[in-house]
Amino acid sequence: MPLNIWGQPVGDSLPDWQPRPTPQRRTLEGNWCRLIPLQQEQAPGLYHAFSQASDDSHWTWLPMEPPRDVDAFTRQLAQAAATDDPLHFTVMDNASQRPVGTLALMRIVPQHGVMEVGHVHFSALMQRSPLSTEAHWLLMQYAFNELGYRRYEWKCDSLNAPSRRAAQRLGFQYEGVFRQALVYKGRNRDTAWYSIIDSEWPHLNTAFQRWLSPANFDGQGGQRQTLEALRQRSPTGR
Template sequence: MITDLSQWTARPTPTSAPMAGRHVAIVPFDRADHQGPLWEAFGGIATNDLLYHFGWPRMEEATDLGAIIADMNAHRGFVTCVFTAPDTGLVMGMASYMRIDEKNGVCEVGCVAHGAPMARSPAATEAHHLMARRVFDELGYRRYEWKLNNANEPSHRAARRLGFTFEGVFRQLEVKPYGNRDTAWYSMLDREWPVVRRAMEAWLDPANFDADGAQRRGLKQIRDDLYENGS
C-alpha cells in the first residue's frame, strides 16, 4: 500500500499530562508521591512477582521501585503515567510511553502494570483508551507498539484484547536477570485506531454492563462486529 507522506512532519513527544475518564484519572509519575502507593498497589514485596517479566533488578522496598522508574524517566526516555481512582486518588497502576520516535510517529506503551485495585476492571481498559487517544488523536502518531516477554501469556491476552496486532517474535533479543528474553511485537496503526476507539467507547458505555457490573458484550466481540459491518 502506497501512502502519501509528502506533508508528513515529526510529531510532538507524548506527555503524561493529566487525562481524565469515568473510571481512571492519569497523572504524571512523581517519585515522592507515587513510589509508596505503587509499591502497595502491586503487593509490596510481591511487586517483584508482578513485574517479573520486566526483567528489573530485585526490589526490597518502595524506594527501589521509585529509583528504577525515576531513572528510566530521566535517562531512558520513559514518560510514566500513573493510574489513579478519580474519586479517591487511590494509586492503582502505571504504564509508560517509551521508545518514542517523533520523526516517524512511532511510540510504545510499555512497563504496563495493573495493581489489584484495577486489574481486569473498566479502569484498565479506560486507561489504555486514554493513552492511545493522546498518541493518535492529539498528536497524530502513525504507529503504537506493545512489546512483551514472549513467555508472558497474560500480556499477550491483554494486547490482543485491546486491539493490537501480533507481528512476530524477536528471538534471543535480550539477556535478563531471569535469563533469555524472546520479545513478541504487537502494533496498532492510525488507520486501525478509529475502529479500536469506537469499540473501546462502546465497551466502556455504562449500558454495556448489567446491574452486577458484568459486561454484556466483550471488547473483542464489539470490535469484530464493527469490522464485519464495515464501520
C-alpha cells in the same frame, strides 16, 4: 502499488507528512481513571497497591526486580520519573483517588510517528475492572487523536502469555517474534511484536468507547458485551 522511475515498487507517497509532537507530561482524564505523570511522591501509594498481590509473580517479566521495601521502591520510582523516554504515567482510580498502577510511552520516534506502550505494571486493585482497559485507551487516544502518530506498538517477552492475551484483546495485530532480542535479569528474551496503525484506530476507538460506557456494565460491574464482540461489529454499529 506505486513505481519509481526505474519501475521499482515503492511505498505510498506521504507529501504532507510532518514529524509529530513529542508526548508531554500531562494528565489524561477518563471516566474510570486518569493518567497523571509519575512522581516520586506517589511511591507509598503505589507500593501499597503492588503489595496487594499474593506473591511477586507480577514482577517476572518487568525489567526490574521487586523492591525490598518502600525506600528502595521510592528510589526506583525517582529514577523512572526523571526520564522522558520512557515517559511514565501513574493510573489513578477515580473512585478511590488512589494510585493503582503504572505504564509508559517509550521508544518515541516523532520523525516517523511511532511509539510504544511499555513498562505496564497494573496492581491487583485494577483486576476485574474497566480501569486497565481505559488506561490503555487514554494513551492510545493521546497518541493517535492528539499527537497524530501513525503506529503504536506493544512488545513483550514471547513467554508472557498474559501480556500477549491483553494485546490481542485490545486489538493489536500480531507481527511476529524477534528471536534473542534482549538479555534481562540474566536470561534470554525472545520478543513478540504487536501494533495498531492509524487506519485501524477509528474502528478500534469506537469499540473502546462502547465497551467503556457505563451502560455496558451491570449492577455488579460485569460487562454486558466483550470488547472483542464490539470490535467485530461494523463501523456503522450493526
